[in-house]
Amino acid sequence: MALEVEIRKKLKLFTLDVKFRAENETFALLGESGSGKSMTLKCIAGIERPDEGRIALDGRVFYDSDAGICLPPQKRRAGYLFQDYALFPNMTVLRNVMAGMGRHPDRGTAERYLEAFGLSELADVFPGKLSGGQKQRTAMARLAAQKPDVILLDEPFSALDTHLRWRMENEMQEKLRSFGRPAVCVTHDRDEVFRLCSRVCCLEQGRSGEAVTVREFFRNPRSRAGALLSGCKNVAPCRAADAHTVTVPEWGVTLRVPGTVPPGVRYAGIRAHSFHAENGLERSGCVNCLQVREAAVTEDLFEWTVSFRCAPGGGALIWKVSKEVMPDIRIPRELLLDGEEIMLLTS
Amino acid sequence: MPEIMMFLKSLDWSPLVISLKTGAVATVISFFLGIAAAGLLYRAGPRVRAFADGLLTLPMVLPPTVAGFFLLLIFSLRRPFGSALYEHFGIRAVQTWLGCVLAAVVISFPLMYRNARAAFEQVDRNLVYAARTLGMSERQIFLQVLIPCARPGILSGTVLTFARAMGEYGATAMLAGNIPGKTGTISQKIAMVIQNGDFGTAGFWTGVVCVIGFAVVAIMNLAVSRSEKKS
Numbered sequence: 035m036a037l038e039v040e041i042r043k044k045l046k047l048f049t050l051d052v053k054f055r056a057e058n059e060t061f062a063l064l065g066e067s068g069s070g071k072s073m074t075l076k077c078i079a080g081i082e083r084p085d086e087g088r089i090a091l092d093g094r095v096f097y098d099s100d101a102g103i104c105l106p107p108q109k110r111r112a113g114y115l116f117q118d119y120a121l122f123p124n125m126t127v128l129r130n131v132m133a134g135m136g137r138h139p140d141r142g143t144a145e146r147y148l149e150a151f152g153l154s155e156l157a158d159v160f161p162g163k164l165s166g167g168q169k170q171r172t173a174m175a176r177l178a179a180q181k182p183d184v185i186l187l188d189e190p191f192s193a194l195d196t197h198l199r200w201r202m203e204n205e206m207q208e209k210l211r212s213f214g215r216p217a218v219c220v221t222h223d224r225d226e227v228f229r230l231c232s233r234v235c236c237l238e239q240g241r242s243g244e245a246v247t248v249r250e251f252f253r254n255p256r257s258r259a260g261a262l263l264s265g266c267k268n269v270a271p272c273r274a275a276d277a278h279t280v281t282v283p284e285w286g287v288t289l290r291v292p293g294t295v296p297p298g299v300r301y302a303g304i305r306a307h308s309f310h311a312e313n314g315l316e317r318s319g320c321v322n323c324l325q326v327r328e329a330a331v332t333e334d335l336f337e338w339t340v341s342f343r344c345a346p347g348g349g350a351l352i353w354k355v356s357k358e359v360m361p362d363i364r365i366p367r368e369l370l371l372d373g374e375e376i377m378l379l380t381s
Numbered sequence: 382m383p384e385i386m387m388f389l390k391s392l393d394w395s396p397l398v399i400s401l402k403t404g405a406v407a408t409v410i411s412f413f414l415g416i417a418a419a420g421l422l423y424r425a426g427p428r429v430r431a432f433a434d435g436l437l438t439l440p441m442v443l444p445p446t447v448a449g450f451f452l453l454l455i456f457s458l459r460r461p462f463g464s465a466l467y468e469h470f471g472i473r474a475v476q477t478w479l480g481c482v483l484a485a486v487v488i489s490f491p492l493m494y495r496n497a498r499a500a501f502e503q504v505d506r507n508l509v510y511a512a513r514t515l516g517m518s519e520r521q522i523f524l525q526v527l528i529p530c531a532r533p534g535i536l537s538g539t540v541l542t543f544a545r546a547m548g549e550y551g552a553t554a555m556l557a558g559n560i561p562g563k564t565g566t567i568s569q570k571i572a573m574v575i576q577n578g579d580f581g582t583a584g585f586w587t588g589v590v591c592v593i594g595f596a597v598v599a600i601m602n603l604a605v606s607r608s609e610k611k612s
Contacts, residue, residue, distance in 0.1 A: 076510075079510075079514050080513070080514070081510045081513065081514070106513070107510070107513035107514045108513055108514075108516045108517070108518065110514070111516070112514055113514070114510070114511065114514040116507050116510075116511055118505075118507065120505065120507040120508050120510070120511035122508060122511075122512075122525075122526055122530075123508075123530060124526070124529035124530055124532075125525075133512070133515055133517060133525075134515035134516060134517075136516065176515070180514075180515055180516065
């Protein structure tokens with residue numbers, strides 16, 4: 035049981051070139067807006083048509099340019115959750131759910147779906163009168179009633195207020211877990227990926243990278259784009275100095291890593307939370323400490339964000355520290371770093 | 382006062398009846414044809430759409446007399462199609478009320494078609510996509526999603542179609558002629574009495590047309606705002 039996707043499609047700004055395989059899991063396609071994520075999802079659903087390639091679910095071919103197969107969306111049984119939910123405004127919640135149940139939908143069955151999604155009281159309400167969370171539940175109930183073979187989620191929480199997001203995410207996680215078939219979630223939100231998905235594949239300018247487990251992805255994103263998408267604030271070009279160190283001219287530092295430097299390393303990445311401040315102690319020449327200057331402080335709710343400059347004319351370096359650790363901000367002149375925290379990126 | 386009563390009593394009311402009847406029947410026909418054409422073109426490719434759209438809009442951009450000329454070319458009893466129609470089915474359009482309807486349909490159809498198409502294109506595409514992934518057939522999508530969602534635009538298109546059909550003059554005059562009590566519409570009546578210098582009667586009918594026109598637009602606005610409130 036797996037969804038296999040390998041498609042190419044020429045778009046205005048770039049060519050979509052996506053390849054991945056999602057097992058019975060929640061699979062994330064992570065990318066910035068305009069990276070081709072939604073287009074990929076639409077190609078799987080059959081709303082858009084790729085130029086070439088192949089899409090199959092459990093061996094059932096949706097699209098195959100060589101064999102000249104392109105199933106209409108009606109025959110693919112793909113449950114698509116639209117970003118804005120795409121509820122039919124002219125139908126009540128109940129009729130929305132019944133819309134996906136074939137030619138002769140059974141009212142009783144539809145009502146059971148409403149109940150499962152906590153919508154029983156809203157059966158006769160039109161979508162225009164629903165709150166964001168209720169809309170999403172309705173869309174999910176409609177999707178479930180359709181009995182899909184694959185679920186496609188297009189930025190599922192982007193239309194929700196922050197306080198609702200967390201609750202809806204929990205509900206979604208529960209439903210996806212019991213689904214037991216492939217689900218593809220398109221998002222630009224790394225937290226959603228971390229909480230909801232098991233594996234992730236990055237999309238940059240329409241090109242997909244290698245799929246890795248979510249834990250592995252956040253530990254070692256491998257590419258510059260992946261590192262930025264995973265929330266890494268500091269990425270700079272580097273080159274290998276010897277087998278265990280790399281120099282980063284932008285930060286004016288040579289960094290020592292625990293293992294060996296991978297061949298073809300191009301960038302070094304450091305998360306903003308990875309640094310420790312070393313105050314007062316001037317230990318010039320210590321391992322993995324960065325001389326910093328020109329600080330600009332931003333106070334957030336629970337943490338301080340400090341933007342430094344390292345070498346004169348060099349790039350910015352972002353440091354975040356929790357207010358619990360440092361109730362009042364003191365600007366250090368050196369930042370210390372554990373070698374384990376350095377991410378070496380090869381593309 | 383008595384003069385006005387006298388005027389109204391002696392007045393031939395047939396133009397009002399003929400105009401309303403023609404307008405109503407033509408609107409019903411244009412309504413279905415226009416929506417069907419708009420629905421077909423909604424799904425057509427860009428090239429077919431550009432070509433067909435030009436053809437279907439033609440009667441609106443041409444002078445009505447040109448449309449009347451084409452209609453005469455087709456339906457004249459001296460031409461093959463017109464004479465065959467008359468011989469086999471006893472149907473004739475020239476100098477008959479049917480001609481009034483035909484002329485009104487041809488002239489008003491583009492209004493209905495264009496308004497319906499614009500209304501369809503305003504409907505969120507994702508609704509159509511969602512309906513497809515849910516397994517709804519294209520026919521179901523058209524009837525249960527597209528038309529209900531495009532209702533305000535379709536409604537206003539229908540009203541404009543009726544107004545245009547009722548006021549048709551040029552093509553009607555050429556195809557159906559101005560036979561009092563048979564094909565004599567209000568527009569033709571006004572033209573005729575003015576030629577005779579009877580400005581009083583012309584003024585009366587002008588007033589009638591103004592009242593109907595205003596009422597129609599007012600009703601449309603009410604209906605549209607009500608249907609928007611509902612959804």
